[in-house]
Amino acid sequence: MSCRGFSVYSCLFFTCLICWYEATAFKLFHEAVNNRPVIGVLTQIVSDEVMKPFGETYIPDSYVNYIESGGSRVMPIRLTLSTAEYESIFKKINGLFLIGGASDLVTSDFARVAKIFYKLALTANDAGDFFPIWGTCMGMQLLTVLVAGENLLTETTAENLALPLNLTTEAHSCRMFKGFPKELMKAVTEEPLTGNFHKYGLKVKTFQENQKLSSFFSLLSTNIAANGAQFVSTIEGKRYPFYGVQWHPEVNRFQWSRKLNFPHSSNAVQLSSQLAEFFINEGRKSLHHFDSPEEEDSSLIYTFTPVYAANFTAYEQIYFF
Ligand SMILES: *[C@@H]1O[C@H](CO)[C@@H](O)[C@H](O)[C@H]1NC(C)=O
Numbered sequence: 653m654s655c656r657g658f659s660v661y662s663c664l665f666f667t668c669l670i671c672w673y674e675a676t677a678f679k680l681f682h683e684a685v686n687n688r689p690v691i692g693v694l695t696q697i698v699s700d701e702v703m704k705p706f707g708e709t710y711i712p713d714s715y716v717n718y719i720e721s722g723g724s725r726v727m728p729i730r731l732t733l734s735t736a737e738y739e740s741i742f743k744k745i746n747g748l749f750l751i752g753g754a755s756d757l758v759t760s761d762f763a764r765v766a767k768i769f770y771k772l773a774l775t776a777n778d779a780g781d782f783f784p785i786w787g788t789c790m791g792m793q794l795l796t797v798l799v800a801g802e803n804l805l806t807e808t809t810a811e812n813l814a815l816p817l818n819l820t821t822e823a824h825s826c827r828m829f830k831g832f833p834k835e836l837m838k839a840v841t842e843e844p845l846t847g848n849f850h851k852y853g854l855k856v857k858t859f860q861e862n863q864k865l866s867s868f869f870s871l872l873s874t875n876i877a878a879n880g881a882q883f884v885s886t887i888e889g890k891r892y893p894f895y896g897v898q899w900h901p902e903v904n905r906f907q908w909s910r911k912l913n914f915p916h917s918s919n920a921v922q923l924s925s926q927l928a929e930f931f932i933n934e935g936r937k938s939l940h941h942f943d944s945p946e947e948e949d950s951s952l953i954y955t956f957t958p959v960y961a962a963n964f965t966a967y968e969q970i971y972f973f
C-alpha cells in the first residue's frame with residue numbers, strides 16, 4: 653500500500669518536475685532577448701522609368717529609416733541568390749520586411765524569394781524558432797497570396813488618400829496595437845493617420861469567405877475604396893508573428909513630397925513609431941545570428957550609399973542594388 657502510495661506521489665512529483673521544466677524552458681525561450689536584431693529587407697524590382705538608370709532593384713530609405721527607428725539594423729537581400737543562400741541568410745536575420753512596390757505577386761523574383769522565406773518562417777515558428785514577417789502595402793498583399801495559395805486581389809483603389817482606420821473588435825485584443833496609449837487608439841479611428849497608395853487590395857468579403865485567410869489572420873481594420881468596396885487594411889497572424897498593413901506607416905515620418913498626402917501630425921508620427929517598435933520587439937525574440945561580427949558588418953545596408961531622389965521620385969533617398 654505504502655509502496656504504491658509512494659509511487660503515486662513520486663509519479664506526481666516527477667510529472668510536476670517535468671511540467672516545471674517544460675514551463676521554464678518555454679519561458680526561457682520566450683524571454684530570450686536579442687538586443688542587436690537585424691531585419692532582412694528584400695530589394696524591390698525597379699519598374700519606374702526614371703529609376704532605371706540607377707539599378708535593377710532598390711529599397712527606399714524610408715523603410716530603412718523606419719526599421720532602424722525601432723532599434724534594428726537592415727540587411728538588404730538581393731533577388732538573384734540561390735535557395736541555399738536564402739536558407740543561410742534566414743539563419744542569420746531576426747525578421748523579414750516585405751516592402752511596397754509594383755511586382756507580380758506570383759511570377760516575379762520578389763514573389764519567388766518571399767515564398768522561400770515564408771516557408772522557412774512557417775517551419776521555424778512551428779519548431780519554436782520565433783521569426784516575424786511584416787508586409788507593407790504590396791508586401792501585405794503578397795502575404796495574403798502566400799497564405800491563400802492564390803492571388804485574390806481585386807480593384808480597391810485608395811490612391812494618395814489619408815484615412816482613419818475602421819477597427820474591428822479583434823483590434824482591441826490584438827498584439828499589434830496592444831502597447832498603444834488609449835488616446836492614440838482613439839485617434840487612429842478618428843483622424844486620417846494612414847497613408848494609402850494602392851490600386852488593388854483584398855476585399856473584406858473575400859477575406860471572410862476564404863477559409864485559409866480567415867483562419868490564418870485576424871482582421872484588425874478595414875477601409876472603404878473609391879469604388880465603395882470594403883478592403884482589408886490591417887491583419888495579424890493568429891498563430892504566427894506575421895503582420896500586414898495595406899497602408900504605409902513609414903511615410904508618416906520619412907517621406908515629405910509636397911505632392912502627396914503623407915500624414916505628418918503628432919499622432920501620425922506616434923502611430924508610425926509604435927508600429928516600428930512593435931515589429932522590432934518581435935525581432936528581438938529571434939536568436940538567429942551571423943557567424944561572425946565581420947560577416948554581420950559586411951551584410952548590413954551601411955556599406956551602401958543612397959542616392960538623392962526627392963527631385964524625381966516620392967522618396968527622399970533610394971538605395972540601388
Ligand atoms: C466599418 O466596419 C463595419 C464592419 O466591420 C462596417 O459595417 C462599416 O460600414 C465600416 N465603416 C466604415 C466607415 O468603413
Ligand SMILES: *[C@@H]1O[C@H](CO)[C@@H](O)[C@H](O)[C@H]1NC(C)=O
Pocket residue numbers: 960963964
Ligand atoms: C536631382 O538632384 C541631383 C542633385 O542636385 C542632381 O544631380 C540630379 O541631376 C537631379 N535629377 C533630376 C532628374 O532632376
